[in-house]
Amino acid sequence: MKTLLDPCCDRCTHTPETPCRDYVRCLTEGPICHDDPACKAEKQRLLKEIKPNEENQQIFVCTGTGCASCGAHNIVDSLNEEINHQGLANTVNVVPTGCHGFCEQGPTLIIEPRQILYTLVKPDDVAEIVQKEFVEGERVERLLYVDPLTNQPATTFANANFFAKQTRVVLNNCGFINPEKIEDYIARDGYKGLTNALQKMTPVEVIDEVKKSGLRGRGGAGFPTGLKWSFCRQAIGDKKYIICNADEGDPGAFMDRGVLEGDPHAVIEGMLIGAYAIGADEGYVYCRAEYPLAIKHLEIAIRQAEEVGLLGDNILNSGFNFHLFIRAGAGAFVCGEETALIASIEGKRGMPKVRPPFPAQSGLWGKPTNNNNVETWANVPHILRNGADRYAQFGTEKSKGTKIFALTGKVNNTGLAEVPMGMTLRDIIFDIGGGIQNGKKFKAVQIGGPSGGCLPDEMLDLQVDYDTLTKAGAMVGSGGLVVMDETTCMVDIARFFLNFSQSESCGKCTPCREGTKRMWEILDKITKGEGREEDLDTLEQLARVVKETSLCGLGQNAPNPVLSALKYFRHEFEAHIRDKNCPAHVCSALLTYRIDPDKCKKCGLCAKSCPAGCITGDKKTPYEIDATACIKCGTCAKVCKFGAVLRE
Amino acid sequence: MEWITLSIDGRTVTVPKGTTVLEACRMNNIPIPTLCHDPELSNYGSCRMCIVEIEGMRNLPPSCVTQATQGMVVRTQTSKVRNARTTILELLVANHPLDCMTCQKMGDCALAEYAYEYRVTGEVFKGQRRELPLDDSNPFILRDPNKCILCGKCVRACEEIQGRSVLDFSFRGFNAQVGPAFNLPYSESECVFCGSCVSVCPVGALTEKKMVGQGRPWEVEKVQTTCPFCGTGCNFDLNVKDGKVIGVTSNPEAPVNGKALCVKGRFGMDLIHNSERLTTPLIKKDGEFVEATWDEAMDLVAQKLGEVKQEHGADAIAVLSSARCTNEENFLMQKLARAVIGTNNIDHCART
């Protein structure tokens, strides 16, 4: 069967060896080099096969890592089976896609062109979906998504608050194309940005356009991307490299995984444009090995791009060469730091180096090197396709464009959401995120992962952009948003993040290696009720020294969760120390379990389950816990059917 | 040469362009504590002891890896800087065995020196400590990983001076360690026992095993000498206590070799006081070696060589010289062969 990628007739001469400069445009608007209505019609027919329409309905099933682990592949198989069985194969197509972003509700599927969203789909639901949707023309009401805010079922996915409030630029294709097919990407205007750059612009003009767009690095620090490219372009060297940082080690962050799994060609196209602008002919994607699906999709995408001549030598007959390779990292958080990442690609232990020299001067194998984050690269095709001005319409004055956030924690809609820079935390958490799970009260949001800080209730109206958040003691970071409710203990959370930073510290510099350990020990003592008044000062002073003297961003930012918690939740620390009380009832050493005699129905289940055997009572006397023998395992509270066991 | 002017602690100093802030301070006798810096090694910037305040720079930049620039304003002794250094030292000492009384490094230990200056006790951050086994696997180097402050100097010395790359960091966070791959003992690694690592270690983590218990640094007289083992001409310090050589240490000023030495030069000097050592020539008489004077020995050699030449001709004699001799000595040897004995049969063990 002919595909969009096949030559329309003998007159087409495009191959990787004899490339045509108009190849990309030819596939969607062509043929360009000859005028033949038959060829044109054929191309339009093949395009139509890719894009959904009434004669070619498509079911986009999320098979990203999240939904795949909930059995999405079984759903794909069942759908195919059912569609064949019903004889619908000519009009309905099942497309396995990357992440829709709505992980909480996975597996999800979207039916186009009708925009129907079904959530929490199980293989058993498939027959009913096919019957109703494609035979009877109706909905399966029970699988529609019900908005927790309005309690109304969403008639289309675009109606669901989760999607309606988003602005999907980078995620535009994610969930709506088959990431294993380059033609799907091309059909949705893929590689047109590259074509524009190669055909119409000099490398310096490309850099100027990226500068004009205001794009800043999405890997954490928010460095202006165009400026960074210009440093590497100006660096002296016969060989230059570019790198895509796909290490993504923040606990709770998975936007880069989403992009690589769902739209790998966007990253490749971004890198191609960057390489052309910088003057590099070789690139590396450094991706953590824990992302096998991202690596697989990227491998397929690279191979396909090579096969059609979009990677390799003399790309689109422009004389520009670019070769792209993948390096799998072993999952050390510090390998996301760019100098450590470079060392790791070189086969050395991933440890940060002092700068200068900056990678732009001396990076991979001592050559000028430019590194950007996955999401940064994935933004680039849009800028070159639609122009900097259109890109810059989103965002704030100093933070342009959109940012993908990974919503996790105690929020209703965990998943990936892309919003314009400058949206408030409240809008993200309550509108898109659907508020707090189980109707609990919002307490804080940790933004920027272990390098970021926690922000309290009062800060919910803060605009999310690079500068505002940094000023507030947090950071955009990679974009992890961990939402915490009233049942979260802030001392415990600070201890958790510090434990992460400590065990991921590369060990090179003293303050980070030794300092984070001692900070953790102080926090640990406090959660155990062994904290002393003066510990808070020691902790704060140590945190400042670690921040001010550490070598790389890991150590410099590791104290942020502690410092922000001390700033906004100092009373909780004090309660642990002075009153030996954990206000959120989390720190087990500070908890007591007590049975409310009025609620106790004297069933004795708790006494039977207690591993310490410290609960006594009988059919007549309410059960009672011997506090001196209690090991605070919480079993009694879990088993009691009447809520009679109190945690205090 | 281009010169730049900067201010350090209120003093205006002028240094060549390309100088680091640390070098600028040292050129002007402004003390800066360092633990990971060594002029012979690449700049690493890991211990963070050398931090200073520089106007317009965020945080506390390490002076050893910060280039001095025109008009820079540096402060090396503010309370912020001193407090940060004290904290860093407290952190190091909190994870360091305090058996200084019996430590071979006492008196020559950079950590102890700075701890004294900054009044550090190790009491502030009491908590978990490393408890790692000693590496006692070889006759030359004693490694106590519990004393290691992970300055990484040994790693760089092995790679940059000796070109062996035996050592590196392993593990992460508090468990980070420095040592041979897979944590093998030195004896099972690719180590050639040049001891470069020992020569740079600022603390008692790497010490010369044979010197343990033989003398304190302040009891030892350092006598600079040239190594007799080969013609390279390495210099080092004989460590002499009570007229006895107890070991060898690098002399950083050594013009040929700096701190580098090989296993023989650094660890082979115990032969000086070996009871088996020959101190006079021996001549075999009646099947037994008996002590002789140099004159006797020379006469005997000359006489025997003369006899061989007379009986079989000069080309029956061949002269083999040694790489352990200096160039001058080797030149004299070939003179002896060609001009005195009259043969071209002269060769040298390091000819190829």
Ligand SMILES: Cc1cc2nc3c(=O)[nH]c(=O)nc-3n(C[C@H](O)[C@H](O)[C@H](O)COP(=O)(O)O)c2cc1C
């Ligand atoms: C400890 C640490 C971890 C990091 N991890 C990542 C990461 O996983 N992905 C990433 O893109 N950048 C990471 N960074 C930031 C990179 O060093 C670098 O700034 C970034 O990749 C630059 O790309 P950008 O300009 O596109 O943001 C990390 C930095 C530090 C200090």
Ligand code: SF4
């Ligand atoms: S700050 Fe931490 S991770 Fe970074 S170099 Fe220092 S020890 Fe390594």
Ligand code: SF4
């Ligand atoms: S003795 Fe020499 S070869 Fe062995 S580890 Fe030390 S520096 Fe490396």
Ligand code: SF4
């Ligand atoms: S053994 Fe010595 S030189 Fe090597 S890292 Fe440890 S303290 Fe530094």
Ligand code: FES
């Ligand atoms: S001497 Fe500068 S960081 Fe160690």
